[in-house]
Amino acid sequence: MLFSTKAEYGVRLMVELGRQPSSQPISLSTVAEAERLPLSYLEHLVAKLRKAGLVTSTRGAHGGYRLAMPAAEIRMDAVVQALEGQIAPMECFHDTPEGKVLCSHEDDGDRACSTKLLWMRVQGGVTKALAGTTLAELVEFSQPQGQSEADVVKAA
Amino acid sequence: MLFSTKAEYGVRLMVELGRQPSSQPISLSTVAEAERLPLSYLEHLVAKLRKAGLVTSTRGAHGGYRLAMPAAEIRMDAVVQALEGQIAPMECFHDTPEGKVLCSHEDDGDRACSTKLLWMRVQGGVTKALAGTTLAELVEFSQPQGQSEADVVKAA
């Protein structure tokens, strides 16, 4: 599997927050019940989302979480990265100060790294899919009257 | 990380085999030395490739492995799948008899699965990248006189 349930649960959590039209926060236990997910596990996940600045929290009674910005402005690559860590196909890919990726096997002798081309393409495909999808799209898609799934997927 | 070193090592192994022009097999220890990888671990990986029909083996002295078909006919999705198992973004994706993928959270109440759209797009991106790359391309790319990396990546 490319991703663990951290991404799965975390994205569901975000969609649940995005579904709420009101400005008042909703509690984690509400989300946990709606999605039938373990509350104490969601706490760990929402902590990552909060540290990444994707959700804000209000403590105390009637507290809870809400999106830190409109759902249309939240790209899913940020969400998945907050939950799963750096998105790279391989251990040997790491970020450079310029924000690019490099393969550390780069200079094995006189040849180029034989796998780099492949992982660059995979990286591109995943990044494109994640960055090209907003939370608002997922909220819209999950509504019962949403357009046919084939249409939306095709638009990727 | 999306993939483990099984894919990394296994792909390097395949490239090494693809580099050999002759028809005679090359031994694992030769590959291990060339790529500086542990021989006993490579044995496990090459076993998966053999079971998947991607390489053939000849036992005994002067034995070894060779590609089961021309490198240009070997698509990397087959290689990675043989090494890592089914390529799916999520646990809840599984193959159907028709060869498609489905999300098992499909019918949670009256709403569509809120994450399905996202994982479908990711799945599409990865599959396109892997299936659109052949072993021959990687062999070509890893030669010192290969064309610039930007050109090849762009062609994805």
Added chain:
DNA sequence: GCAAAACCGACCGCTTCGGTAGGATTTGGG
């Protein structure tokens, strides 16, 4: 002040990862 909620950190069983070890079997060459 009580209850509801966010917060925090420790723990735990399980599986996978990356690798090692030891052997068995097959085969070509001397």
Added chain:
DNA sequence: CCCAAATCCTACCGAAGCGGTCGGTTTTGC
């Protein structure tokens, strides 16, 4: 015919991550 080289097979092992659980602390509205 025997030995060395090679594939093949099974078991094991430490470390790490996954998917939680638990107990507690702090904050806040009513």
